[in-house]
Amino acid sequence: MRHLTHLRYIDVVARERSIRKASEKLNITSTALNRRILALEEEVGTPLFERLPSGVRLNTAGELFIQHIRSQMTDLSRVLSQISDLSGVRRGHVTVSSGPEIMASFLPKQIAKYRQEFEAVQFDVIRHTPAESLAALMAFESDIAFVFDSVLPSDVHIVASVSQPLYALVQDHHPLAANSTLKLQDCLAWPVVSPKTDSGLKTMLEVGRVRTAANLQTVIHTDETEFMMAYVRQEQAVGFVIPLSFEGSPHSLSGLKAIAIDERDVPPGIIHLVQRKGRVLSVAAAKFMDQMVQALNLRFPDTTR
Structure with a gap:
């Protein structure tokens, strides 16, 4: 399978966009790696990379070739997995x-x-x-x-x-914790921890804002669910989660309580x-x-x- 090793070299160079960085990852000298790329390009009959001052990038032929390489590597992984199953491990x-x-x-x-x-x-x-x-x-x-x-x-x-409904997450002794469901408007009086980057959770909150005109008082933007949970334990703030983000009952979250947001405000994602x-x-x-x-x-x- 030596030829697959050479193909893997191409894959790593394509990902790193640098022969030097790829050589460090592959534990091979950059000179030797470059020679192998040149030899493969000669065998294919066309360059696969554009050489740039900042590194390399795939050209059109390279994009086609890399898809073939990755497909081959995926097929090999599947076959090796099937072979190992024959041994019972x-x-x-x-x-x-x-x-x-x-x-x-x-x-x-x-x-x-x-x-x-x-x-x-x-x-x-x-x-x-x-x-x-x-x-x-x-x-x-x-x-x-x-x-x-x-x-x-x-x-x-x-x-x-x-389907995943939206839940508000608060301290179990928070004034909102006595509710079985909440409207987004109920959260306006409290500091909010909101997602930072584009995500399904951020989309759900934006849909709710448009539907209800509820402009939440976001004090922290973060995509780290565990950080959000840890922070809500420290302040009477409100975070937002979906059921897949926590295990068990919404009422048993180690000092926190998850409360369903009315689906008329925010439809499930x-x-x-x-x-x-x-x-x-x-x-x-x-x-x-x-x-x-x-x-x-x-x-x-x-x-x-």
Whole structure:
């Protein structure tokens, strides 16, 4: 499989956009790496990179070639996973893209559960915006992605979707904690912790603002769900979450309480569990996908499809 090693060199150079940086990552001298790239370009019959003062970037031929490389590497990973299954020991590598809402609770629990049975499987978990997650799927950089409230292109296969209502998060002794539901207007008197970058959660809050004219008093912008929870424990502030960001009952969150926002103010958002259409996942990735679909159906039987 030496030729695949050479192809991997091209992939790393394409990602790093620098022969020097790629050589450091691959533990090979930049001179030797450049020679191998030149030899491959000669074999292909055309340059694959544009040489720039700041580094290199793929040209049109290179973009076509890199898709072939990544497809080949994905197929090899799947075959090796199937071979390892024959020996009774599941090995493999799974890459998951997700926003912070899923990484706060649901994803760590699912990975831990999976590795209790298949401890030889390794994971890469990458925090992405919805647009970045979709781009990573198309570039074969991720096997699986969670995409929150985004328009999905036709070359993405939706494996499962789950509806997620918005919850306000407050201290369990906060004056709002006695309510079973809240209007956005109820939160106006309190400092708010809001998401910073484009995300499904930010979109839900913007929809609510437009519907209700409720201009929340945001004092902190952050995409870190755990930071938001920790901060709300320190001040009588209001944060916002979806159910996938916490485990168990909204009433048992270690000093916090999650209170549903009236859906007439903010309609539920949709979390999509997706993969690239037409891509055959490795055994390890496919089994992990199946486990997560089962977990979503078990926890949200009425809103998972």
